[in-house]
Amino acid sequence: MAGSSFLDVARAAYDTVAVDYAALLKDELSVKPWDRAMLATFAELVLADGSGPVADLGCGPGRITAHLHHLGLDAFGIDLSPGMIAVARAAYPDLRFSEGTITALDLASGSLAGAVAWYSIIHTPPPELPAVFAEFARVLAPGGRLLLAFQVGDERRHLDQAYGHAISLDAWRLSPESVVRQLGEAGLEADARLVREPDAFEKVPQAFIVARRP
Template identity: 50%
Template sequence: MTGRPSHLTATATAYDAVAALYAELSQNALDDQPLDRAALEVFAEVVRTTGGGPVAELGCGPGYVTAYLRKLGLDASGLDLSPAMIEIARATYPELRFEVGSMDALDLADGGLRGIVSWYSVIHVPPGELPAYLEEFGRVLAPGGHLLLGFFESEGGPVTPFDHKVTTAYRWPIDELATLTRAAGFAEVGRVLREPHEGERFRQGRLLMRRQ
C-alpha cells in the first residue's frame, strides 16, 4: 500500500513469513495461563454487564483469543495486518469474522464497538506513534466501552525495544502505558502483572480501561 509506514509493512511481512508456525505454537497458549484467561473473562463480563455489543480483537493473529472471546459469549471479530494470519484464522474458525487491516486506521464507525482487545499487538508500535493508535481505539469505542491491553512490562525500566522472535517489539512500564491511555480519554479499571512462566523472558502486563 502506497504511503504505508515502514514499520507496518515490516510487521505484516514478518508475521506472514511465520504464520503457520506461529499458529501451531500458539493454539493452546491460554490453556496453562489462568491469569490470562481471567483477564479476558473480566473483560467479557464488563462488556456484557454494560449492555453488550460488538467487540474486536485488534492484531488477532491466528484468532485464538477472538475465539475465546466468542466462547465467553461476546460478539467478537478479529483484525490483523498479516493476510497469512487472517487466512489461517478464517480456516480455523470459519464461524467468526476476520479482516485484514491496520489498528491505526480502522474501517469502523465512531463509537461502533463496545470493547477492544489488543493482546500483544501494540507491542510492535513505535512508542512515539502509540498515542495515535490509542486515539483511534477511543474513536471506535462507544462511551463506556472497554479496552484490554496485553503487553510485555519493562519491570521498572523505561520503554525498551527487544528482539521479539518475529519483529522488533517494545516493553512498556505499566504506569507509563496507563498514563498514555488515560490521555486518550480512558479511565483505568484495573491492572494485572504476572511474572514470566517457564519459557517466557519478561513480566507480563494487562490494563483494563474504560472509554470516558
C-alpha cells in the same frame, strides 16, 4: 526492509510465521490462568454493560477472538497480516476476520462495545502509541471497554528468528504506568491493571490493563 514502515515490517514478519505461530500457540491459554482471568473479567464487564460488537485488534490466527466468542461476546478479528487472516478464517470459519491496522481502523466511531489488543501494540514504536490509543478511543462507544496485554520493560528487542523462521522485527517492552498515562491522554480511564511474573517460557513480567471510555 529499508524504507518500510513498521506496519510493513510487521506484516511481512507475521505473513512469514503465520502457520507455525498458530500451531505453536494454539493451546497457550490453557496453561495461563491469569491471562484467562483477565479475558473473562473483560467479557463479564462488556456483557454487563449490554454487550455489542467486540474487536480483537491484531487478532493473529484468531485464537483470542475464538476465546472471546466462547465467553459470550460478539467478537470479530482484525489483523494487518493476510497470512494470519487466512489461518484464522480456516481455523474459525464461523467467525469474522478482516485485514486492517490498529493505526487506522476501518470502523465507525463509537461502534464497539469492547476492544482487545492482546500483545498487538508491542511492534508499534513508542512515539506512535498515543495515536494508536486515540484510535482505540475513537472506535469505542461511551462506556466501551478496552483490554491491553503486553510485556513489561522499557527497551526495544530486535528479532531475527521466531517460530522457526528468519525474520526482521522490533518489539518493545512497555511500562504499565506510561501506558495508563497515555490511555488517559487519549480519553480512556484505566479501571484495573495486573502485572504477573513471567512463566517458564517468558523472560519478563506480563501486564494487562482494562480501561474504559467514559
